[in-house]
Amino acid sequence: MISLTYLSSAVDPMSPGELEDLLHQSRAANHAADLTGALLYADGSFVQTLEGPxxxxxxxxxxxxxxxxxxxxxxxxxxxxxxxxxxxxxxxxRRIDGVEAQRLPGFSDYLRTNRELGLTTPAGGSAEVFHQVFREGLR
Known part of the structure; x- marks a missing residue:
């Protein structure tokens, strides 16, 4: 099993509808391929970690x-x-406001918090470093 993290930029800013379409396509493909990971998009930048076979x-x-x-x-x-x-x-x-989000089980304000991200790797793991850099760049 491997973990691959990449960075990229969107050619054009993605609309909420385009992001939802990407989500639906990716979820189906990743489930079928036994892949997990995280995809973050903010201000035209992507960071994604893919993990699996x-x-x-x-x-x-x-x-x-x-x-x-x-x-x-x-x-x-x-x-x-x-x-x-x-x-x-x-x-x-799902698009929700901040108050509603905090009531969801497993909620993590991933882009704004430094810890309690729900990751199973030890603090400072390789993939976590890149996600931390991404979050810090948004502040």
């Missing part, structure tokens, strides 16, 4: 490379892992 991660990243919605893709991490950092992350998505 080597062949499935590389095949999925190959499709991402050819996706015309991205530019400047580069891999920042590609390493074998013994266990998943995002084992339960299914990329669930």
């Amino acid at each position: 080597d062949a499935a991660v590389h095949a999925t990243f190959g499709r991402i490379l050819s996706d015309p919605r991205h530019r400047g893709l580069f891999i920042v991490l590609n390493e074998p892992v013994a266990e998943r950092a995002f084992p339960e992350w299914t990329m669930g998505f």
Whole structure:
């Protein structure tokens, strides 16, 4: 099993509808390929970690490379892992306000908090470093 993290920029800003379409496509494909991970999008920037069987991660990243919605893709991490950092992350998505979000089980204000992210890797794990840099860049 491997973990691959990449950064990229959107060619054009994505609308809420486009992000929802991306979510639905990605969830189905990732479930079928036994992939987990996290995809973050903010202000035209993406950071994504894919984790799972080597062949499935590389095949999925190959499709991402050819996706015309991205530019400047580069891999920042590609390493074998013994266990998943995002084992339960299914990329669930719904537009809600902050008060409603805090009432949801498992809520984490991921982009604004430094800890309690729900990750199973030790603090400071390789993938977590890149997600931390992404979050810090948004402040």
